[in-house]
Amino acid sequence: MNNMTPRTLYRKLVDSHTVAALDDENILLFCDLHLMNEYTSPQAFTGLDEQGRGVPLPGQNVAVVSHIIPTHPGKVRVIADAASALQASNLHRNCTRFGIPLFDTNDALQGIEHVIAPEHGMVRPGMVIICGDSHTTTYGALGALGFGIGTTEVEHVLATQTLAYRVARSMLIRVDGVLPAGSTAKDLVLAVIGRIGAQGARGCVVEFSGSAIDALSIEARFTLCNMTVEAGSRGALVAPDAKAVDYVLARAPDLAEHRAAALAAWQALRSDAGAVFDVEHRFDASRIAPQVTWGTSPDQVAAIDGHVPLPADLPAGPERSSAERAMAYARLPAGAPIAGTPIQHVFIGSCTNGRIEDLRAAAGVARGRQVAAGVRAMVVPGSGAVKAAAEAEGLDRVFLAAGFEWRNPGCSMCLAMNDDVLAEGVRCASTTNRNFEGRQGRGAITHLMGPAMAAAAAVTGRITDVRQLELLA
Numbered sequence: 001m002n003n004m005t006p007r008t009l010y011r012k013l014v015d016s017h018t019v020a021a022l023d024d025e026n027i028l029l030f031c032d033l034h035l036m037n038e039y040t041s042p043q044a045f046t047g048l049d050e051q052g053r054g055v056p057l058p059g060q061n062v063a064v065v066s067h068i069i070p071t072h073p074g075k076v077r078v079i080a081d082a083a084s085a086l087q088a089s090n091l092h093r094n095c096t097r098f099g100i101p102l103f104d105t106n107d108a109l110q111g112i113e114h115v116i117a118p119e120h121g122m123v124r125p126g127m128v129i130i131c132g133d134s135h136t137t138t139y140g141a142l143g144a145l146g147f148g149i150g151t152t153e154v155e156h157v158l159a160t161q162t163l164a165y166r167v168a169r170s171m172l173i174r175v176d177g178v179l180p181a182g183s184t185a186k187d188l189v190l191a192v193i194g195r196i197g198a199q200g201a202r203g204c205v206v207e208f209s210g211s212a213i214d215a216l217s218i219e220a221r222f223t224l225c226n227m228t229v230e231a232g233s234r235g236a237l238v239a240p241d242a243k244a245v246d247y248v249l250a251r252a253p254d255l256a257e258h259r260a261a262a263l264a265a266w267q268a269l270r271s272d273a274g275a276v277f278d279v280e281h282r283f284d285a286s287r288i289a290p291q292v293t294w295g296t297s298p299d300q301v302a303a304i305d306g307h308v309p310l311p312a313d314l315p316a317g318p319e320r321s322s323a324e325r326a327m328a329y330a331r332l333p334a335g336a337p338i339a340g341t342p343i344q345h346v347f348i349g350s351c352t353n354g355r356i357e358d359l360r361a362a363a364g365v366a367r368g369r370q371v372a373a374g375v376r377a378m379v380v381p382g383s384g385a386v387k388a389a390a391e392a393e394g395l396d397r398v399f400l401a402a403g404f405e406w407r408n409p410g411c412s413m414c415l416a417m418n419d420d421v422l423a424e425g426v427r428c429a430s431t432t433n434r435n436f437e438g439r440q441g442r443g444a445i446t447h448l449m450g451p452a453m454a455a456a457a458a459v460t461g462r463i464t465d466v467r468q469l470e471l472l473a
């Protein structure tokens with residue numbers, strides 16, 4: 001490809017990080033930042049030891065205890081489960097040995113890796129960021145190429161700061177129009193996944209553009225890019241604009257003296273006019289109502305005024321059979337309206353919707369209302385910094401007064417790897433990203449939705465159109 005060929009943003013990021021071509025499809029990619037959690041890193045450190053390898057660039061790696069940590073209120077956190085405690089102590093030991101910065105169990109800034117990294121200015125436009133965690137796509141919100149890797153790759157990255165990488169195909173998702181009041185980035189991304197399917201972006205890095213994307217806040221773009229992986233994508237990108245620049249500069253004081261150079265470099269981080277994408281989709285934001293999943297895959301989703309599908313309306317084959325299986329698991333009859341479904345639990349948090357804007361949206365609904373009888377509702381901030389910011393604004397008091405639990409940060413009931421686990425048959429309105437069978441507890445049922453919708457479910461005891469709730473106020 002010569003220099004005059006118009007390039008996509010994705011291609012520019014790949015080109016600027018290519019150390020060597022390995023063959024026609026694979027390159028050696030330089031990774032500016034490697035994030036680690038306690039769950040997917042232990043074998044990698046064992047591998048390093050077996051081969052007598054070190055970590056040459058420890059400062060370009062950061063580790064976080066996120067998945068297994070208990071979130072009960074209280075100053076000191078103790079991991080009761082022995083296997084989990086061992087994972088955390090191993091991470092601590094390995095980070096100390098190799099000089100890798102760690103947000104440890106009792107660090108005041110601890111939280112979910114994908115919430116922590118951007119809030120401390122570690123994520124900057126033009127970077128390649130990887131992690132042994134699928135939701136690393138989040139960082140595309142700032143024009144950084146982020147994606148998840150496997151454990152063997154974690155070892156390779158620790159040892160070399162590079163990764164053998166197969167270049168992805170490119171997809172453009174253009175969203176124009178204005179999201180209606182009550183609809184958020186969560187609804188937008190659920191609607192996208194609902195239309196293109198859970199494998200709809202498989203093998204692709206998605207670039208989002210259009211007036212509806214321009215209008216999103218950076219935190220909303222995190223939600224969007226975070227969940228794009230649920231369409232099977234290998235990355236998600238939004239070209240950095242003034243909002244992205246402001247977000248990063250406000251959190252990365254070290255950049256101040258290089259501000260002019262950074263701005264000039266970031267300016268080039270956009271797809272050239274005439275750049276060709278392998279696949280393109282278009283959406284009209286004005287048609288996107290609040291969304292709720294009804295099944296066990298994020299693409300089994302409907303608008304809040306919609307219904308569980310009738311199997312006969314679905315194409316015969318895998319789509320119909322997986323819908324039938326999902327309805328049976330979720331204990332929902334075919335054709336049932338989504339709104340009005342009783343819930344017993346509400347979970348507000350995760351790397352998708354555990355940031356301050358999400359908590360503000362949920363608190364806006366909770367304020368002056370009460371969690372419905374028979375419902376247990378919890379709010380788990382995405383990080384210590386989010387928790388502190390929320391408390392400074394008094395959001396904790398809003399939630400507590402309404403009967404929500406106000407927890408310490410962590411992944412928590414997003415995937416129930418700690419002790420926040422739902423019992424069989426419990427139905428949960430959740431701001432998370434995956435509604436797989438058993439994810440929040442064996443036999444538990446997850447309905448994905450945005451934070452205000454989850455809060456509306458908490459105060460009414462059923463899946464509720466938040467727009468109607470606000471009318472009733």
Ligand SMILES: CC(C)[C@H](C(=O)O)[C@@H](O)C(=O)O
Nearest residue numbers: 039040132133134135148415
């Ligand atoms: C535990 C980790 C490997 C996993 C991921 O890759 O996403 C988890 O974070 C999840 O959300 O399912």
Ligand code: SF4
Nearest residue numbers: 135350351411414415
């Ligand atoms: S919050 Fe959920 S999706 Fe995000 S990293 Fe943790 S477990 Fe994975």
